[in-house]
Each structure stands twice: as C-alpha cells, then as structure tokens.
Amino acid sequence: MSFLSHLSSIISVSESLETELNSxxxxxxxSKNQSIINFGNRCNDIFFVEKGLLRGYYLExxxxITNWFAQEGEFGTSFYSFVAMKPSFETIQSLEDCILTQLPYSSLQNLYVKFPETERLGRIITETYYIKLEERLLSIQFKTAKERYLxxxxxxxxxxxxxxLGQIASYLGITQETLSRIRAEI
Amino acid sequence: MSFLSHLSSIISVSESLETELNSxxxxxxxSKNQSIINFGNRCNDIFFVEKGLLRGYYLExxxxITNWFAQEGEFGTSFYSFVAMKPSFETIQSLEDCILTQLPYSSLQNLYVKFPETERLGRIITETYYIKLEERLLSIQFKTAKERYLxxxxxxxxxxxxxxLGQIASYLGITQETLSRIRAEI
DNA sequence: TTCCTTTTTTGATAATTGTCAAAAAAATAC
DNA sequence: GTATTTTTTTGACAATTATCAAAAAAGGAA
Incomplete structure (x- = not known):
C-alpha cells in the first residue's frame, strides 16, 4: 500500500493536502545493505516503506540488536531521535533494495500547523505503534523463547x-544459537 | 501537577478549552485497593493521577503481572482497551487513596473534533509514552534482572x-524470590 | 565450477533465573 | 497486645538460556 493510500485509510485526504504531501x-x-541513518546522528526523517525492507538496530x-523491522506499508524511523530530535541510538539499514517515501521532521511539523487534521494522523499512527510495542513487551516478558519465535x-x-537468523534472534531477545536450537526441535 | 497545568505545559490552553475540559x-x-477497571470490561476512561498511585496488571x-504504575502527574489507562475500545486485558487498581481526573473516551473524541488543537495533545502524550515504553522494552530485553532493578x-x-516487592518484581519481569535475592546481595 | 565469506548448526559447559516449599518478618485486624 | 494475614526471605533444586568454540551448510564472487 502506498504512502498516500495508507494515510487515506486513516483520515480523508483532501486534494490540497495530497498536493502538499506530494510536495x-x-x-x-x-540499494540493499545501506545504512540510511547511523547511530550518533539525528534521524531527521520518517520513512514509509513502499517496497523493500528496513530494520533498525542497536549496537550492544x-x-x-534488531529493534524493529519495517516492511511494505509500514513506517520506519528512529522513533526517539525523530520525535525528540536527539542523536539516534540506532542505525537504520536497508535489508533489500527499497523504495521509500521520505518525510523530513521539519516538513512534518509544518504540516501539522498548516493542515491540523494531520495531527490526528500522527496521533492515530503513534497509538497503533504503541499498541504493537506493548504486545511485544509482554511477549518478551512472559513468553518463552520458543513461544516468541512461533x-x-x-x-x-x-x-x-x-x-x-541472527537478526530475528536479537529482535526476539535471544541468541542466535538458542534460536537455531529452537528451530531444530520444532 | 494538576491535569490542567500538565496539559498547559504541552499546548497553550485557551479559556474556552479550559471550560470545556472542566465540563x-x-x-x-x-480509596486504596479498589479495582477501577476489571479485565474483560472495556476501559472507557483515561485517568490522570492528581494524588495517589494506580497500577495496571494482567493475570497470567x-x-x-504489573504492567504499569501511574503516579501523581501521570496518566493511567488500559491503553489498548481505551484506544481500540475493546475489552481490557488488564485490571486497574488503586494502590493508595487517590484523587483522579477522569476523562471518558467519548468526551475525548468529541474534544478532538471541537478543539482540534487537542489532537496535538493526544499525539504528543502518546509519543512520550511510546518512548518510555521503548526504553522499558530494551531494558527488559538486554539488561540483567539486577540492572533493571537498580x-x-x-x-x-x-x-x-x-x-x-511482588508488584515491582513482575513489573521488572522477574519473580519475587529473585528480586528478594538481588536486594539481599546489594 | 571453485574458492571465499557469511550464516547456521552443534557440542560442551556455565550463568541466570525460575519453581516449590517453608521459615521469618512485617503489616493489619480484633 | 495478641492473633491472623500478608509479605518477604531463604533453601534446595530444576529449567532455560547464554557463552565459547568449532564444524557444517549456504550464499556470492571470480
């Protein structure tokens, strides 16, 4: 789903808003295996994945340590860095050749002012991601490694x-060796 | 910090908005140890803690299993239930005598329409809570029980x-016995 | 293909944390 | 203040997962 149709599924996008979004x-x-944002730098953009796959990871x-994956139709950004405009703890990397819609922080802030209805967009998208994150937290906290993998x-x-496998393992909070063993016994 | 001054610290609250919020x-x-929301029911309200302490917990x-604490100046709600208007997985309980500011879901939705600037409030508050949640996820995923407790x-x-201790232990994703031992060795 | 690099698997062992049970300590009720 | 209930601590042991090392398998490049 493209950026615009994704947004349209959340709020009605007027013609003038569409024009603005395009601009x-x-x-x-x-291309594959590029670092789009490096940790230590501010993440000035939010990316919508039109095609391809991104991941965010920490160095620990x-x-x-994979913190998230963003597939087609999902947003990827270093959330803390983007929202707080502080240096990013994470690196964002393309795992495949990607086509991304890039929206800079400052443009988004201006958009919020110029088209106040987009505040709703920001709120609803954040709410959705919050709920997903909460699910993941509970899963890490109370499910076994095997349950999380399944x-x-x-x-x-x-x-x-x-x-x-290593990328998935660290996303699930387990070592690659343990994940390999889990897969062997299934 | 009271509900109104908390909001005022995020956006400027006009007189008419203040009147609306009060209404x-x-x-x-x-009083202490009351269940404000029971799991299985929809959580129709978000609560701002003026005084006292709330916690949300799951039965596993x-x-x-403590999912969150909300102290003075913080919001407490069953986030998923409140946002999605689905039955809550968690129970909200007062851990002390509390004074709460209660804001119903439907009133909030109307508020968003009537005072669009409050969309910004909703967005920023959600963003803040998202960042806290992400921090907590990483802590649970990569820190030892002792580090999390410290x-x-x-x-x-x-x-x-x-x-x-039991409430804290489950919040940190460890058993009460383990937490007790961690405390003993510090 | 063949070599080289990266990823995945396997083995042996250790560390962390959990479980179950009971005792000790603290809080609350009468 | 004493009894009762709840919370916290301690002990013995088990389960889960991590660590380190090496082998096997898979993927890419020339």
Whole structure:
C-alpha cells in the first residue's frame, strides 16, 4: 500500500493536502545493505516503506540488536531521535533494495500547523505503534523463547525468508544459537 | 501537577478549552485497593493521577503481572482497551487513596473534533509514552534482572516505598524470590 | 565450477533465573 | 497486645538460556 493510500485509510485526504504531501515527501531508492541513518546522528526523517525492507538496530557490546523491522506499508524511523530530535541510538539499514517515501521532521511539523487534521494522523499512527510495542513487551516478558519465535513465524512469516537468523534472534531477545536450537526441535 | 497545568505545559490552553475540559472531566476519589477497571470490561476512561498511585496488571496463569504504575502527574489507562475500545486485558487498581481526573473516551473524541488543537495533545502524550515504553522494552530485553532493578530504584525511587516487592518484581519481569535475592546481595 | 565469506548448526559447559516449599518478618485486624 | 494475614526471605533444586568454540551448510564472487 502506498504512502498516500495508507494515510487515506486513516483520515480523508483532501486534494490540497495530497498536493502538499506530494510536495514535502520524496521518493528515494536505496540499494540493499545501506545504512540510511547511523547511530550518533539525528534521524531527521520518517520513512514509509513502499517496497523493500528496513530494520533498525542497536549496537550492544559490539553486537547488533534488531529493534524493529519495517516492511511494505509500514513506517520506519528512529522513533526517539525523530520525535525528540536527539542523536539516534540506532542505525537504520536497508535489508533489500527499497523504495521509500521520505518525510523530513521539519516538513512534518509544518504540516501539522498548516493542515491540523494531520495531527490526528500522527496521533492515530503513534497509538497503533504503541499498541504493537506493548504486545511485544509482554511477549518478551512472559513468553518463552520458543513461544516468541512461533509467534513471530505466525505474525511475520515473510520476514523468515527476508532476514537472517541472527537478526530475528536479537529482535526476539535471544541468541542466535538458542534460536537455531529452537528451530531444530520444532 | 494538576491535569490542567500538565496539559498547559504541552499546548497553550485557551479559556474556552479550559471550560470545556472542566465540563467533560470529573474529579473522583478512590480509596486504596479498589479495582477501577476489571479485565474483560472495556476501559472507557483515561485517568490522570492528581494524588495517589494506580497500577495496571494482567493475570497470567493466576499471577498478577504489573504492567504499569501511574503516579501523581501521570496518566493511567488500559491503553489498548481505551484506544481500540475493546475489552481490557488488564485490571486497574488503586494502590493508595487517590484523587483522579477522569476523562471518558467519548468526551475525548468529541474534544478532538471541537478543539482540534487537542489532537496535538493526544499525539504528543502518546509519543512520550511510546518512548518510555521503548526504553522499558530494551531494558527488559538486554539488561540483567539486577540492572533493571537498580534502574528502577534510580528512576522511580518513591515507588519502592509505595508498592510491594511482588508488584515491582513482575513489573521488572522477574519473580519475587529473585528480586528478594538481588536486594539481599546489594 | 571453485574458492571465499557469511550464516547456521552443534557440542560442551556455565550463568541466570525460575519453581516449590517453608521459615521469618512485617503489616493489619480484633 | 495478641492473633491472623500478608509479605518477604531463604533453601534446595530444576529449567532455560547464554557463552565459547568449532564444524557444517549456504550464499556470492571470480
């Protein structure tokens, strides 16, 4: 689903808003395995994935810890950095050749002022992501590694093919070795 | 900090908005150990804690798992239930005698329409809570039980006195016995 | 294809945390 | 103040997951 139709599914997008959105966003192509944002830098943009796959990861004692994946139809950004305009703790990387809709922070802030109905968009999108995050927290807190993996397989089956085991393992909060063993015994 | 001054610290609250807020919210007193929302029911309200302490908890195999605490100046609600208007998975309980500002879902939705600038409030508050949740996720995923407890002591010292060990332990994703041992060795 | 690199699997062992049971301590009620 | 209930601590043991090391498998490049 494209950026505009995604937004249209949440609020009605007037013609003038559509024009404005087209003028402030940019479609960018990113080839596989590029770092779009590096940790330590401010993440000035939010990206909507039209095609491809992004992931955000932290470095924790030299190891890459996947914090999120963003597939087609999802947003990817270093949320803390983007919202607080502080340096990012995470690196955003393309796991495939991507087509992204890029929306800069400042344009979004102006958009909120110029088209107040987009505040609703921002609120609803954030609410949706909050609920997903809460689900994930509970899953990490109270499910076994195996249950979490099975849930991942059910909820994001396509990512199994599109990512590496290590990336999934760290997303689920387990080591790659443990995940490999879990897969062996299923 | 009261509900109104909390909101005023985020956006400028006009006189008419203030009047509206006063008319749609209700100050309620709740004595200690009351269940304000029971799991299985829809959570129709968001509560701002003027005084006292709330917690939200899940029942997981018969055990109470604390999902959040809300102290003075913070909001408490069953977020998923309130936003999605679905039955709540969690129970909200007063841990002390409380004075709460109660804002019903329907009034909030009307407020968003009547005072569009409040969409911004909703967005910013949700963003803030999202960032806190993300921090907590990372802490649970990558910190040891001891590190999480020490971080809790630093970030919410007053809750040590106001809650039980079991409530804190489940909030941190560990058993009460383990937390007791962690405390013994510090 | 063949080599080289990266990813995944497997093995042995250790560390962390959980479970179940009971005792000790603290809080509350009468 | 004493009894009762609740909370916290301690002990013994088990389960889960991590760590370190190495082998096997898979994927890419020339």
């Amino acid at each position: 402030i966003t940019k479609q960018i192509s990113v 004692e030299g190891k890459e 849930n991942f397989v059910l909820s994001k089956p396509s990512l199994l093919q599109r990512t590496s | 749609i919210t209700k100050q309620i007193s709740v 195999e018969g055990k109470e 971080n809790f002591v630093l970030s919410k010292p007053s809750l040590l006195q106001r809650t039980s």
